[in-house]
Amino acid sequence: MENSISKEKICQPENLVYSKTPLMTCNPLSYCPGCGHGTAHRMIMEVIEELNMQAETIGVAPVGCSVLAYDFLDIDMQQAAHGRAPAVATGIKRLMPNKLVFTYQGDGDLAAIGTGETLHACNRGENICIFFVNNGIYGMTGGQMAPTTLPNMKTSTSPFGRDAASTGQPLKITELVAMLPGTSYVTRQSVHTPANVRKTKKAIEKAFQCQLEKKGLAFVEIVSNCNSGWKMTPLDSNKWMEENMFPFFPLGDIKVPK
Amino acid sequence: MAKVKGEIVINTERCKGCQLCVPVCQQHTIAMSKNLNSKGYQYATVVNDDCNGCTNCALICPDGVISVYRIKLQETN
Amino acid sequence: MKEIRLMKGNEAIAEGAIRAGCDGYFGYPITPQSEVLEYLMENRPEERTGMFVLQAESEIASIHMVYGGAACGKRVMTSSSSPGISLMQEGISFMAGTELPCLLLNVVRGGPGLGTIQPSQSDYFQAVKGGGHGDYKMIVLAPASVQEMYDFAKLGFELAFKYRIQVMILSDGAIGQMMEKVVLDEQLPRITDEEIKKKYPWATTGKTPDRERNIITSLDLDPVRQEKINIHLQEKFKKIAENEVRLEKLMCDDAEYLFVAYGSSARVCQKAMQLGRDKGIKVGLLRPITLFPFPYEEIKRLSSQVKGIQCVEMSAGQMIEDVKLGANGKVPVEHFGRLGGIIPAPDEVLNVLIKNFIKN
Numbered sequence: 001m002e003n004s005i006s007k008e009k010i011c012q013p014e015n016l017v018y019s020k021t022p023l024m025t026c027n028p029l030s031y032c033p034g035c036g037h038g039t040a041h042r043m044i045m046e047v048i049e050e051l052n053m054q055a056e057t058i059g060v061a062p063v064g065c066s067v068l069a070y071d072f073l074d075i076d077m078q079q080a081a082h083g084r085a086p087a088v089a090t091g092i093k094r095l096m097p098n099k100l101v102f103t104y105q106g107d108g109d110l111a112a113i114g115t116g117e118t119l120h121a122c123n124r125g126e127n128i129c130i131f132f133v134n135n136g137i138y139g140m141t142g143g144q145m146a147p148t149t150l151p152n153m154k155t156s157t158s159p160f161g162r163d164a165a166s167t168g169q170p171l172k173i174t175e176l177v178a179m180l181p182g183t184s185y186v187t188r189q190s191v192h193t194p195a196n197v198r199k200t201k202k203a204i205e206k207a208f209q210c211q212l213e214k215k216g217l218a219f220v221e222i223v224s225n226c227n228s229g230w231k232m233t234p235l236d237s238n239k240w241m242e243e244n245m246f247p248f249f250p251l252g253d254i255k256v257p258k
Numbered sequence: 259m260a261k262v263k264g265e266i267v268i269n270t271e272r273c274k275g276c277q278l279c280v281p282v283c284q285q286h287t288i289a290m291s292k293n294l295n296s297k298g299y300q301y302a303t304v305v306n307d308d309c310n311g312c313t314n315c316a317l318i319c320p321d322g323v324i325s326v327y328r329i330k331l332q333e334t335n
Numbered sequence: 336m337k338e339i340r341l342m343k344g345n346e347a348i349a350e351g352a353i354r355a356g357c358d359g360y361f362g363y364p365i366t367p368q369s370e371v372l373e374y375l376m377e378n379r380p381e382e383r384t385g386m387f388v389l390q391a392e393s394e395i396a397s398i399h400m401v402y403g404g405a406a407c408g409k410r411v412m413t414s415s416s417s418p419g420i421s422l423m424q425e426g427i428s429f430m431a432g433t434e435l436p437c438l439l440l441n442v443v444r445g446g447p448g449l450g451t452i453q454p455s456q457s458d459y460f461q462a463v464k465g466g467g468h469g470d471y472k473m474i475v476l477a478p479a480s481v482q483e484m485y486d487f488a489k490l491g492f493e494l495a496f497k498y499r500i501q502v503m504i505l506s507d508g509a510i511g512q513m514m515e516k517v518v519l520d521e522q523l524p525r526i527t528d529e530e531i532k533k534k535y536p537w538a539t540t541g542k543t544p545d546r547e548r549n550i551i552t553s554l555d556l557d558p559v560r561q562e563k564i565n566i567h568l569q570e571k572f573k574k575i576a577e578n579e580v581r582l583e584k585l586m587c588d589d590a591e592y593l594f595v596a597y598g599s600s601a602r603v604c605q606k607a608m609q610l611g612r613d614k615g616i617k618v619g620l621l622r623p624i625t626l627f628p629f630p631y632e633e634i635k636r637l638s639s640q641v642k643g644i645q646c647v648e649m650s651a652g653q654m655i656e657d658v659k660l661g662a663n664g665k666v667p668v669e670h671f672g673r674l675g676g677i678i679p680a681p682d683e684v685l686n687v688l689i690k691n692f693i694k695n
Contacts, residue, residue, distance in 0.1 A: 090389070094404070099541060197317045
């Protein structure tokens with residue numbers, strides 16, 4: 001019986017249960033096939049749409065793969081110098097305190113060149129959200145070692161594997177910022193399975209809610225893949241991420257809002 | 259008992275062929291086409307009528323190319 | 336009746352900014368300009384006008400906070416001294432690329448490196464010729480008094496928003512630290528968010544349905560478009576060069592010799608000029624107030640009148656390159672400078688002029 005219902009009948013606007021939010025622009029994403037950036041972008045914009053905050057949101061794009069995030073997100077955006085997004089967001093939020101302000105940063109941007117800006121924005125308890133996409137590598141510049149590159153992991157600047165004795169252990173900056181009293185909500189999520197995508201969206205909702213309630217800085221790390229940099233297929237990279245990244249960067253809330 | 263029937267619409271021209279949607283579909287409704295889109299990617303395509311509209315594929319799709327529709331069916335024994 | 340106060344140069348610019356309707360200040364302490372931040376903290380502008388003040392974790396963070404605020408159409412400023420301004424060059428270049436208006440103060444100290452905390456004019460090249468990467472210029476104002484430190488806050492914001500450009504006030508440790516009387520203006524109102532939306536449609540104020548989203552970025556990977564952006568910037572700088580030259584001339588009408596100096600050096604030269612006139616030497620003073628745009632035309636005009644131009648700078652000779660461009664070989668141009676934080680004395684300067692142009 002049900003099989004007799006035509007596709008046309010089902011594919012009617014009233015039956016639509018999921019499609020890309022209109023807050024994502026029509027521009028094709030510049031990311032590699034299977035890259036988690038697109039999903040992370042979409043979850044942020046879905047939350048902004050559901051909060052009805054498009055007209056009140058100002059985003060800050062970093063330097064890195066997501067430098068062009070403003071091409072994909074249909075909100076007012078500023079592009080920041082490498083690592084400086086938390087300072088830029090501070091300038092915005094302190095002078096426009098009623099706006100919803102967020103930064104979107106990668107691991108090189110946030111945890112290497114921008115460590116100072118990140119820690120101090122967190123420590124001041126800037127009432128902003130930081131979305132931190134950690135794929136353990138510099139994607140845009142061609143797969144160089146990042147502060148979050150795992151020990152022995154091969155990159156173009158650690159071609160024989162990261163030598164932790166010489167270059168240090170991967171920086172757990174998320175655990176670090178959770179120690180600071182200025183952060184209200186600190187969590188680590190991923191977007192590599194539908195269940196994790198749903199959890200990440202909830203985390204983003206919670207982060208924005210913290211900002212709306214002026215609770216202090218909300219920090220959401222999204223552990224993601226870089227299949228081009230890791231030189232794997234998208235499916236293999238997600239599997240590798242589960243097996244290798246998650247033991248070092250375990251998922252879950254690190255600090256929950258009071 | 260109510261049953262559901264789903265349908266997905268894939269914007270195949272925007273699909274980058276990453277295949278992430280294939281294993282997340284419990285109904286094995288999605289497979290990769292042998293054909294290429296104009297960007298040269300093998301795109302995702304629907305291969306059976308078993309979609310239940312769970313939205314897994316659309317959620318996991320980094321490029322947001324999948325729209326999901328769902329209706330409730332009344333069992334008519 | 337006008338309000339008159341005895342103030343330090345650094346305090347005067349802080350007060351000038353508050354009264355000019357400044358929305359925000361982000362800065363980091365460094366000698367000899369820390370009084371700017373101290374004065375702002377002490378005077379609670381948040382209560383007076385709603386102006387926001389924050390001590391940032393570094394000069395780098397400060398300039399990028401300025402970037403964020405300026406991109407929202409706000410009147411934002413920072414201040415520092417030479418080593419700190421070097422750190423800010425990244426952000427200044429990004430603001431040049433995004434055409435964001437802002438007010439920057441450099442209370443110059445001697446360098447290179449940590450150098451000294453004494454006054455110097457050795458950052459002329461950095462301020463006037465670019466400083467950061469890329470083809471850009473800032474409007475550079477050179478105050479020679481505490482009153483001008485005060486006045487240039489308001490003028491700086493006006494010019495910054497008129498042209499969507501960064502305005503740097505190139506002061507030095509002497510002007511920043513010394514006290515003089517200052518005539519204060521009435522408090523100007525701060526701009527409202529509604530006015531920003533109307534006057535600065537480029538600002539990121541939140542995307543409303545009646546307009547496209549606003550994007551503040553200096554990135555464009557397409558070389559054809561990037562060249563267009565650069566040409567647009569150069570056209571703007573040209574327009575500024577044509578319209579915004581400011582200078583002061585003293586006793587130039589009958590001058591046979593000319594001092595060219597700015598800021599503290601100009602004050603020294605003013606006294607040297609008086610000493611020279613007492614000796615019957617017809618010497619005048621040209622004081623560039625804008626260093627970009629530089630008063631090339633006036634130098635050119637005076638070059639056909641005077642027998643020699645004596646540049647005086649607290650540097651190894653930086654502004655002199657622009658003076659020579661203006662003189663274009665018509666008249667000898669000589670440099671005199673003291674380095675490392677030493678302010679030359681008026682008689683020292685006059686003797687150099689006499690030795691260079693009269694005794695020989």
